[in-house]
Amino acid sequence: MAFNFKEVMNKPERLAPGHRMCAGCGGTIVARTVLRALKPEDKAVIGNATGCMEVSTFMYPYTAWEDSYMHNAFENAGATLSGIETAYNALKKKGKVTETYKFITFGGDGGTYDIGFQSLSGAMERNHDMVYVCYDNGAYMNTGIQRSSATPMYADTTTTPVGSQSNGKMQNRKDLASIIASHDVPYVAQSTLIGTMKDLYEKAEKAIYTPGAAFLNVMAPCPRGWRYDTPDIMKICKLAVETCYWPLFEVVEGKWILNYEPKKKLPIEDFLRPQGRFKHLFKPENEHLLAQYQEEVDRRWEDLLFKCSR
């Protein structure tokens, strides 16, 4: 079905307003967009790793989730959902459940790239029919902006603070989408919040309705952690894509597909400049760090182009 913005936006919300996420939170927009991709007639069980999203949407005695929902712990969203999905198969076989259910779990980059990585890897390798959505805001935002393995190089975080002897995080971010693609799952995609959300919506739809394990890595800016002007979220996401910092791609049954190639690749400074966490990079003495940053972005982009050309 062709993407119809009006129709999609008129679908009933499955994450009710009244949750306690910050205004302008990228993670919430990701969750709402992904849930819109569910067919209204399909039931779903939503999993959630501990994090901002969990503590803000399910504070006893209120839940913002219209579907069944389970939060277990920080590091086990993948395994928890694999148990739920397996229970569904067992109960369906026995005729105890007749409806169609879909299984989607949300985790931040802390719960996905780091502490929940093993649990995610296990669930993907076993190919449970589920979608794991990482809303990647590049740090442990819930505990107050500590670095994660998703944090970009040189970001100023509370555990990689910029100081007289430090330029922020010293390592490059882990390329999780590639790692999950190497699990040979049927569907992996990277997306972010672009335009009408068509890219994310369609990828969510494919992820949900492709049998087997699927993984979505979605860049979800956090205005608190990234220190940009909150209303600029869509601009930030667009710059991430136009600078090739956050390329949009899919890996379908092992085939790498580039979804968008900027006509004119913008310099990485354009993405970094609006964000307070990279402020130090724009001091005159740090020019070489920016050059190095550009080199790394280029290297990864070339690598992706190569994968997609095969």
Next chain:
Amino acid sequence: MSIRERMSGNEAVAYAIKQINPDVMPAFPITPSTEIPQMVSTYIANGEMDTEFIPVESEHSSMSATMGASAAGARALTATSSCGLAYMWELLYVAASDRLPLVLALVNRALTGPININCDHSDSMGARDSGWIQIYAENNQEAYDNFIQSFRISEHPDVMLPFMACQDGFITSHAVENIELIEDDKVKAFVGDYNPENYLLNADMPMAIGPYATSPFYMETKMNQRLAMKNAKKVILEVAEEFEKISGRKYGFFEEYKLEDAEIAIVIMGSAAGTTKDAIDALRDKGIKAGLLKIRVFRPFPGEEIAEALKNVKAVAILDRAESFSACGGPVGSEVKAALYDAKVGVTAVNYFYGIGGRDYTVESATSVFEDLMKIADGSMEPEQFKYVGLRK
């Protein structure tokens, strides 16, 4: 007619699982419980049961997936030992607070430090305050019988707590003994169908589980768990009574062996009870009034009942198969002594350690403890606390 067989404790539990035929079993291997998922997988591979087995990548995930399956509305269980249980530790508390009636077959093994694969109770004792029901078996028969009763207790609407069915690693899990099995149809009828009131896959009523609970709500959650644990006492006895009707075997919170007129007694849990009974028989032949109280149900802790059963003995030794490093006693010792104090039972009680990391506990070991108790009872020896029975000199 019951079926006479020869089985190890692990075989007995795997057989019970086959008969219960739960919906989902996630598991990860760890000695000495590994055989249980192996045997279940074999039953499934041969079409003898239709449980969905999830070969997870860790015990952390086996508990997580068991919890997910249970919350989804499935009857779910797993098995583990030692470090596997320790790896699940965080989730044990979550499972209890989420009120998930799942079952864990625990084959007791020492916790690492140094690594040791043999029996002691440090694994389950570490989890004693996690909100799980804990029942211990003396032998393969009890491991089987306890397992058959597990879901009935756990799933009772007044309970809804996770259940740890414990047996001693190797001593029980790997030793082959005679066993009486119950026919499949009787087990099936006894365990019954599982139809939870609230579950994730209930299309009519979605459910959210695992909330963030702030201080105005958290404490009530704990109080409710406590009430459920109290209710479990009643339910454990009711289920045992019903079980007796199909098996002829009687179970309570604990077993008393020649305790009624005993002057000296040992309190112990698990396989060492059998060894202690042998020592008692020999002492009784010599006219020494020795007895045993074997704890079966450790959570909920039957403190009042234990104190009542011990009120007429002159001296008692509470034997712990796990250190607590409080430097003033082991877990069983501390709790039994507290129960005696609360009930104003003034029996002289010593708390010894035995069998740690699989150290042999022989009839001679038990006899040596009784010899101490005789001297303590007649006043010829001052009670010495926290001795290690069978320690190398």
